[in-house]
Amino acid sequence: xxxxxxxxxxxxxxxxxxxxxxxxxxxxxxxxxxxxxxxxxxxxxxxxxxxxxxxxxxxxxxxxxxxxxxxxxxxxxxxxxxxxxxxxxxxxxxxxxxxxxxxxxxxxxxxxxxxxxxxxxxxxxxxxxxxxxxxxxxxxxxxxxxxxxxxxxxxxxxxxxxxxxxxxxxxxxxxxxxxxxxxxxxxxxxxxxxxxxxxxxxxxxxxxxxxxxxxxxxxxxxxxxxxxxxxxxxxxxxxxxxxxxxxxxxxxxxxxxxxxxxxxxxxxxxxxxxxxxxxxxxxxxxxxxxxxxxxxxxxxxxxxxxxxxxxxxxxxxxxxxxxxxxxxxxxxxxxxxxxxxxxxxxxxxxxxxxxxxxxxxxxxxxx
Numbered sequence: 001x002x003x004x005x006x007x008x009x010x011x012x013x014x015x016x017x018x019x020x021x022x023x024x025x026x027x028x029x030x031x032x033x034x035x036x037x038x039x040x041x042x043x044x045x046x047x048x049x050x051x052x053x054x055x056x057x058x059x060x061x062x063x064x065x066x067x068x069x070x071x072x073x074x075x076x077x078x079x080x081x082x083x084x085x086x087x088x089x090x091x092x093x094x095x096x097x098x099x100x101x102x103x104x105x106x107x108x109x110x111x112x113x114x115x116x117x118x119x120x121x122x123x124x125x126x127x128x129x130x131x132x133x134x135x136x137x138x139x140x141x142x143x144x145x146x147x148x149x150x151x152x153x154x155x156x157x158x159x160x161x162x163x164x165x166x167x168x169x170x171x172x173x174x175x176x177x178x179x180x181x182x183x184x185x186x187x188x189x190x191x192x193x194x195x196x197x198x199x200x201x202x203x204x205x206x207x208x209x210x211x212x213x214x215x216x217x218x219x220x221x222x223x224x225x226x227x228x229x230x231x232x233x234x235x236x237x238x239x240x241x242x243x244x245x246x247x248x249x250x251x252x253x254x255x256x257x258x259x260x261x262x263x264x265x266x267x268x269x270x271x272x273x274x275x276x277x278x279x280x281x282x283x284x285x286x287x288x289x290x291x292x293x294x295x296x297x298x299x300x301x302x303x304x305x306x307x308x309x310x311x312x313x314x315x316x317x318x319x320x321x322x323x324x325x326x327x328x329x330x331x332x333x334x335x336x337x338x339x340x341x342x343x344x345x346x347x348x349x350x351x352x353x354x355x356x357x358x359x360x361x362x363x364x365x366x367x
Contacts, residue, residue, distance in 0.1 A: 048097025051344035059104030065120020107175030130229025173227035
């Protein structure tokens, strides 16, 4: 067994992983009509063959007309799409990997009139864009109930297909996060208000998912402080506020938190070196996934999408030291795995001299 903490096994409930490396969810828009094809299955299989412990798929949308603004983003409800995902699971398992779908609703980030159902309205707690502009109607009680049910149905389908666990996308200013975020949730009913009340939508989704998948199937909740519309946004300004925010989600049935940050090494609060995943684990006692520019230095993921700058390879000493200390349990790797499906094996085998920098040009490929 490797002495590198990245390559120690991990087990929680029904989920057992060969190592601590997680492929981060990254939208690729390679699924025409929302259906992942053989090329998508091969793309994920290559990462499993390259040694990734757990693959979290790109965001795949639930059964709401306004969930997606791009018809090439995969969905998780049409029969053809579910068959496509079944093929993905088969290929990843054949290569010895584990895989979770990330279930997603874009909320008000999706521009009206776009996506596979341009006639559908965009959903949001208050009809506000991320910049606070009124662009639609608040979700009704019926809309909310239907959306919760759509997440639960998708999670049940994931278990039936053979996925090893499931992740709920509650970060980056998308729908679940829009309920969390005071800047986009101005409701004065039971779905809005203070920080705890703004967690209700996510908590009800988790409860509904738990009811469908049973007690041992792992539910991962992704969340973030930052938003695409506001990098400085904060759900919690202090550890106490973060504990207040996380508690209802723990009570609802979350098993693992995926704490999304732009740079894993940055401390979340003054007076401590712990990052967001570290604080999350400390406050909840649950396993946590860290993420953010792992293995790379230079511009972060969002900037790399918009700039031609190359992100150079970075050493992993600090990451490994934090993992050894138990600050977090799993490490999500994004751009490095787009550039090189064998990144994990190269790190495992000490072939770090073979690691490649990340160029935005890699996003145009599907290697």
